[in-house]
Amino acid sequence: MIQEYCQNAIARAEYKKLDDGTWFAEIPGFQGVWANGESIEACRQDLWSVLEEWLVMKIQDGDPLPCFNGLSLHVKEVAVA
Template structure:
């Protein structure tokens, strides 16, 4: 379930080259604050996948909603929503 969500997020990623030690930059516009860099595009993509994963875990731990990405959604157990 989370793997599908991460893949859907990566399909929406926007990449650019920046002036930095890790010149590849990527972000997911629909997920505020989710971005990563890498020495090459593949490293950036891996780091971005890790950032999405951490973002989802954080939002779940805080009882925050996880937005749908197109038809891809995370089904959150009630006990997690209730903070139990």
């Protein structure tokens, strides 16, 4: 489920080639999730890592996660015995 969510989020990413020849990417609706790299593929890989770390922090803090394309992640607290 998380991988599908990430794949769909990355598919929404917007890429821009900067004046210095590097690439910048961000995902609309995912505030603070952005990356840059020497190539578009390096940028995409970095963006994936940033997205994963961002999701972990959001889940730890109990913050809501963006819903898009009918996808959403809902974290439920489970009692530990």
